[in-house]
Amino acid sequence: MKITELPGGCISHIISCTSPKDACRSSLVCSRFRSATDSDLVWRKFLPHDYHQILSNSALASSSMDSLSKKKLFLHLSDNPIIIDSDKNTSFKIDKESGKKCFMIGARTLSIAWGDTLAHWRWISLPAESRFSRVAELRHIWSLDIKGRIKTNLLSPKSTYGAYFVYKLKEPNWAIKDIQVEFRVYFEGEEEVNEHVSGCKVFLDPSEDEQEPCKVREDGWLEVEMGEFFNDGSEDNRVVVCSLMGTDNYISKGGLVVEGIEFRPKLGS
Secondary structure, three states: OOHHHOOHHHHHHHHHOOOHHHHHHHOOOOHHHHHHHOOHHHHHHHOOOOHHHHHHOOOOOHHHHHOOOHHHHHHHHHHOOEEOOOOOOEEEEEOOOOOOEEEEEEHHHOEEOOOOOOOOEEEEOOOOOOOOOOEEEEOOEOOOEEEEEEEHHHOOOOEEEEEEEEEEEEEEEEEOOOOEEEEEEEEOOOOOOHHHOEEEEEEOOOOOOOOOOOEEOOOOOEEEEEEEEEEOOOOOOOEEEEEEEEOOOOOOEEEEEEEEEEEEEOOOO
């Protein structure tokens, strides 16, 4: 028996054991595959198991989302980050290729040294540019120290995640684009165990060095990878810490606008 002769439900079940990317490729085989690929059976498997709970914490009406087919819901959540907490400082989306969960924690959720001191930082609204109600703008500071935290039980298990610092450089800026900052990513409580710490020193200006990992995102912000970690899916509810430190405390710095830190799965994880 040819696979195209199988009942549609069987074909859908087989496709649901692959990935969203492979499912989309399968839909190009023939009309029978396309029909099987579009079924809720397939895309329900690709949605996070707790997507109902995530939607219930968002500003979206769950009923309006439930009215969509599972494929349309998946595509909507992969193309449109949604705010999921009452403080409006965390966003959620789905990785389109793998179906794994992605989160961004906004600047208000980060620990920013001197962040509430107006002489050093101010909180501004960029409604046309940011998904969050407030972002942090650096006015003038000597020592740069920013940390973000996320619990691993929020993320997809058995996955390697990258942590990405999302920011802009505002003109006029000084020193920020000319100095290196140090990134570290580690599990809380393991700061001093070197083999658990991944990190790097980079320039925040993508024009400074073509080899630097800074890049322009589709939403117009800049991002740079802070490091990566493996979420083994254990029930320990471990906390991942992402740290940014200015490597030269003797230079005055300004012109940095911080949107947040994004956590998303690495390709192939």
